[in-house]
Amino acid sequence: NAGVTQTPKFRVLKTGQSMTLLCAQDMNHEYMYWYRQDPGMGLRLIHYSVGEGTTAKGEVPDGYNVSRLKKQNFLLGLESAAPSQTSVYFCASSYLLGSSYNEQFFGPGTRLTVL
Amino acid sequence: GENVEQHPSTLSVQEGDSAVIKCTYSDSASNYFPWYKQELGKGPQLIIDIRSNVGEKKDQRIAVTLNKTAKHFSLHITETQPEDSAVYFCAASPSDRGSTLGRLYFGRGTQLTVWP
Numbered sequence: 001n002a003g004v005t006q007t008p009k010f011r012v013l014k015t016g017q018s019m020t021l022l023c024a025q026d027m028n029h030e031y032m033y034w035y036r037q038d039p040g041m042g043l044r045l046i047h048y049s050v051g052e053g054t055t056a057k058g059e060v061p062d063g064y065n066v067s068r069l070k071k072q073n074f075l076l077g078l079e080s081a082a083p084s085q086t087s088v089y090f091c092a093s094s095y096l097l098g099s100s101y102n103e104q105f106f107g108p109g110t111r112l113t114v115l
Numbered sequence: 116g117e118n119v120e121q122h123p124s125t126l127s128v129q130e131g132d133s134a135v136i137k138c139t140y141s142d143s144a145s146n147y148f149p150w151y152k153q154e155l156g157k158g159p160q161l162i163i164d165i166r167s168n169v170g171e172k173k174d175q176r177i178a179v180t181l182n183k184t185a186k187h188f189s190l191h192i193t194e195t196q197p198e199d200s201a202v203y204f205c206a207a208s209p210s211d212r213g214s215t216l217g218r219l220y221f222g223r224g225t226q227l228t229v230w231p
Contacts, residue, residue: 059116106158108158
């Protein structure tokens with residue numbers, strides 16, 4: 001199993017450009033998440049999905065959109081990139097909860113720089 | 116929503132010493148508390164977790180304690196080694212079946228450095 005993979009690993013954008021980050025998981029997980037990590041801020045949830053075709057806002061959703069058309073994929077879109085979106089982006093996935101146990105499996109991250 | 120505070124933000128110890136990282140949470144509905152380790156250039160990885168019906172859990176050199184009354188939990192690493200150097204995150208997860216189900220709320224992280 002590849003686990004959680006993210007594409008691309010690095011990207012540099014100019015202000016106003018758009019791009020899509022792709023996350024894929026092969027563990028048949030229902031839940032998927034997008035986080036951003038900034039120095040001293042920990043991991044902040046952008047959007048998440050509790051199943052195919054569903055998405056929900058996290059703590060910092062502004063400026064981002066997501067789609068979950070297939071169970072194994074979760075896409076994060078930036079329509080008009082801003083320097084404040086310079087960050088490292090992590091995707092994660094977890095099993096459907098039957099209890100509160102919720103280990104999240106993380107991808108390797110995408111380092112995005114917006115000039 | 117849940118608010119998780121983590122201290123210290125940086126921690127330096129000599130190889131062989133112990134390291135302790137502490138977290139507090141605000142939501143009494145939280146009942147799952149994992150700890151993640153993030154090595155340089157990688158994504159976070161679960162190293163140990165504890166559920167609210169347990170007060171302490173050990174796995175070799177690492178242990179986690181939970182005090183639900185005081186709403187705090189801690190990570191203890193004994194006999195530290197240079198390969199323990201990483202960023203450690205605590206998190207809390209509410210058990211209610213509303214919009215927060217499935218979410219983890221993370222602390223801001225602790226950079227642990229173990230000097231040989």
